[in-house]
Amino acid sequence: MTESNRDYLAEYDSAPEAEKYPLVHKWMKTEPLPFFKQLREERPILVTPECTLVTLFTDVRDVLQMPKVFTVDLYKPKMGVTATDPGYLMAHDDDALHYREKSLMQGMLNRDDVPKVRKFVARCAEGLLDDADGSIEVVNAYCRRVPAHLVRDYFGLDGIGLDELIEWSFWNQYDAFHNQPFDLNSTEKYEHIVKNHDRVTEELVTYIAVLMGRKLLRVRTEFITNILLLPWRLIKALFRRLTGREDDAVGDTIVLRMLRSSFAKKVDFSLIRIGVNAGGLLIGAIETTSQAVVQTIRYFLDRPDLLNDAKHAAADGNPTAFDSMVWEALRFVPISPYMFRRASTDYAIAKGTDRETEIERGTNVLLVTQSAIFDPYAFDDPEEFDPYRNWYHHFNFGFGSHECLGKYIGMVMIPEMVRQVILRHNIRATGPMDYKDGPFPEDYPLAWG
Ligand code: HEM
Numbered sequence: 001m002t003e004s005n006r007d008y009l010a011e012y013d014s015a016p017e018a019e020k021y022p023l024v025h026k027w028m029k030t031e032p033l034p035f036f037k038q039l040r041e042e043r044p045i046l047v048t049p050e051c052t053l054v055t056l057f058t059d060v061r062d063v064l065q066m067p068k069v070f071t072v073d074l075y076k077p078k079m080g081v082t083a084t085d086p087g088y089l090m091a092h093d094d095d096a097l098h099y100r101e102k103s104l105m106q107g108m109l110n111r112d113d114v115p116k117v118r119k120f121v122a123r124c125a126e127g128l129l130d131d132a133d134g135s136i137e138v139v140n141a142y143c144r145r146v147p148a149h150l151v152r153d154y155f156g157l158d159g160i161g162l163d164e165l166i167e168w169s170f171w172n173q174y175d176a177f178h179n180q181p182f183d184l185n186s187t188e189k190y191e192h193i194v195k196n197h198d199r200v201t202e203e204l205v206t207y208i209a210v211l212m213g214r215k216l217l218r219v220r221t222e223f224i225t226n227i228l229l230l231p232w233r234l235i236k237a238l239f240r241r242l243t244g245r246e247d248d249a250v251g252d253t254i255v256l257r258m259l260r261s262s263f264a265k266k267v268d269f270s271l272i273r274i275g276v277n278a279g280g281l282l283i284g285a286i287e288t289t290s291q292a293v294v295q296t297i298r299y300f301l302d303r304p305d306l307l308n309d310a311k312h313a314a315a316d317g318n319p320t321a322f323d324s325m326v327w328e329a330l331r332f333v334p335i336s337p338y339m340f341r342r343a344s345t346d347y348a349i350a351k352g353t354d355r356e357t358e359i360e361r362g363t364n365v366l367l368v369t370q371s372a373i374f375d376p377y378a379f380d381d382p383e384e385f386d387p388y389r390n391w392y393h394h395f396n397f398g399f400g401s402h403e404c405l406g407k408y409i410g411m412v413m414i415p416e417m418v419r420q421v422i423l424r425h426n427i428r429a430t431g432p433m434d435y436k437d438g439p440f441p442e443d444y445p446l447a448w449g
Contacts, residue, residue, distance in 0.1 A: 008035050009042055021050035025184055028368075032337050033383075036371035045349055045357040051182045051340075051364040052357070057375035057393070059350050060367045063341065064400040067093040070341035070365060072402065078176035078197070080276075088280050094401050102405060104269055105277055108254050108261075111408050117154060118319075118412040124149045125420035135430070135447040138297065138421070143290035143441075146417050150409075155281045156253025159214065160207055168204045169286035170440070171196045178439040180340065182364060204282075208275045211255065216271070219259045254281060284406050287440055288335060292396070292410075293417045294433065294441045295333040296326050300422060301429050301446075306385065307422070314422045322422075323415040324387035330396050330414075332385075337370035339398060369395035424448035 008027055015023055024046070027035040039046055039055045046053040054060055063070045071093045080087030089105075092098035125146050129136065136142055148162040157165065175197035179185055185193070252260075255278050263269045300307045306325075313322035343363045350356050359365060374382040378393040397404035397411075404410065421427060427448040434443040 006031075006034065008038050017049055021048045021182070022184060024048055024050075024053065025182070028337050032370055033332075033374060036337075036368060036374060039368075040371060040375060044355050047357065051366055052359060053338075053366045053368050054349060055368045055371035055375075056350075056355075057372040057378040059355075060369060060372040060395075061399060063349065063365065063367055064339070064398075064402075066347075067401045069344055069347055070367075071344050073342045073344070074180055074340060074364065075176060078172075078179075080201075088276060090280070090402065098401070100268065101273065101277060104263075104267075105280075105405055108257050109405065109409065113154075114408050114412055117150070117409055118416050120154060121146060121150065121413045121416045122420065125417050129420060129424060134449045135445070138444050138446045139290060139294055139441050140443075142421070143294045143417070144286055146293075147286045147289040147413065150413065151282045151285050154253060155278070155285070156215070156255030157207075157211065157278060157282050158253075159211065164203070164207075165282055166286055168200045169283050171200045172283040173287040174439065177336065180364075182340070182366065204279055208279050211278070212259075212271055212275045215255055215259050219256065222260075254278070281406070284404070285409075289410060289413055289417070291335045291440050292330060292414050294444055295335070296329045296414070296418050297421050297446075298429065298433050298444065299329040299333050300325075300418075301427070310422050314419045319415065319419070321387070322419055323411075324389075326415040326418050327391065327394055327396060328385055328387045328389060331370075331373050331389075331394065334370050334373075334396065338366040338368045339395075341365050341367065369399075421446070 008023075012020055012023055024035075036055055039053065044054070044056045044059065046055070054063055072091055075081075075091040076087065079091040081091045086092070086097055089098050089101040125142070128142050128145060132141060144166045145162060148165045151165050152158050152160075152162065171193070175193050179190055179193045255274075258274045258278070300310045310322065310325055313325055316322065341364075343359045343361055343365060345361050347359050348356055349359055372378065373393065373395060376382060379386075379389055397407040425448055427446060429444065430447045431443075431445040433441050436442040
């Protein structure tokens with residue numbers, strides 16, 4: 001039993017079969033930490049009629065390292081995979097396409113950009129807060145907007161409104177990650193989400209086709225424009241050198257970078273695949289960032305002592321201390337308590353231990369990462385807020401071959417966005433955060449000054 005004195009497993013065991021997983025689903029949402037603690041201590045691998053939960057750090061990490069055994073098959077229908085279309089790289093497990101496109105895209109998102117990305121995010125965030133003049137509905141006017149600006153100005157998906165970019169990311173994320181069998185959505189809700197996902201996919205595909213055409217034309221005529229613009233560029237460079245001013249624009253965009261690179265035919269990175277990957281950048285960036293940022297802000301605002309510490313760290317020129325507080329806060333309020341996989345074969349998890357459990361082929365498995373990061377194997381005194389923890393034991397950006405492509409961007413974007421809000425004088429919530437019956441925060445009013 002846990003300190004909360006609720007015996008979840010006794011309630012679970014005595015519930016009728018049809019009510020067992022709904023109870024688990026509810027506890028994961030409403031009281032995850034005491035529930036996971038009891039699971040870790042008494043039934044670390046919980047086999048429910050709907051799916052199997054894996055809660056210990058070592059088991060979670062082990063499963064995530066076997067992509068061919070514990071697959072992302074559930075992503076396939078959500079990420080454009082059909083008999084004739086390979087869809088997006090994320091729906092592929094350790095195959096040629098995944099290996100090739102992930103590594104190419106990691107190269108495009110050059111980590112040397114990261115300091116400039118942070119400056120870009122800081123400027124954009126500061127500008128939005130200044131314009132808000134002392135009060136803001138932070139989810140829509142800030143948490144979704146800053147990453148949308150990044151998608152437009154750094155990734156290079158321009159010529160479209162930020163609202164469209166936000167909506168496209170939203171429905172894709174909703175359908176892929178929160179419209180699975182274990183989300184227990186009603187048929188009506190399930191179909192509503194799929195319908196919206198289909199609608200935005202059509203819009204996104206048309207937009208990407210036009211974007212590729214526009215940008216390709218630009219790249220092909222670059223030689224001539226470069227010659228025409230040469231004098232202007234020289235003057236700008238000279239000015240910067242004379243004034244000692246740094247060029248803090250990120251520079252080119254990822255879309256242009258992809259189109260300017262020439263790949264031998266055998267590399268197999270066609271214009272169509274470039275387009276698909278440009279869309280993937282957008283989908284991955286916005287709703288994830290928004291949720292992580294707003295949940296962290298609320299975590300600090302709800303805890304005055306911690307808020308005070310965060311304010312001091314935020315004001316420090318060196319971001320390390322503040323960023324560590326953000327990652328520690330996300331251990332308590334992650335964007336999801338789990339990642340999910342489907343078993344492609346029968347497999348015994350934790351073989352040779354007293355928790356050894358046979359998983360049947362076709363079983364959906366929830367890797368309960370939020371439990372794993374409260375496992376004393378990973379962290380001493382896991383219930384304590386301690387920013388000085390081993391970063392390698394976090395799962396904020398996943399683990400294994402599907403680890404987040406945008407990790408290094410997220411690692412500066414999320415804390416910098418939180419920092420800019422925390423730095424506002426007398427920052428406070430003027431109402432509760434509202435999820436409006438969905439998986440993502442939708443409304444959270446703040447004021448400062
Ligand atoms: C900044 C822009 C972002 C981009 C372009 C992006 C893109 C991606 C892509 C392409 C993958 C799949 C990688 C693969 O299958 O090999 C992925 C995975 C993941 N991303 Fe991101 N992402 C971004 C931001 C974020 C943020 C802010 C979070 C969380 C706070 C996040 C959390 C994750 C997680 C947990 C996974 C692993 C999913 C799994 O293993 O099933 N991402 N991301």
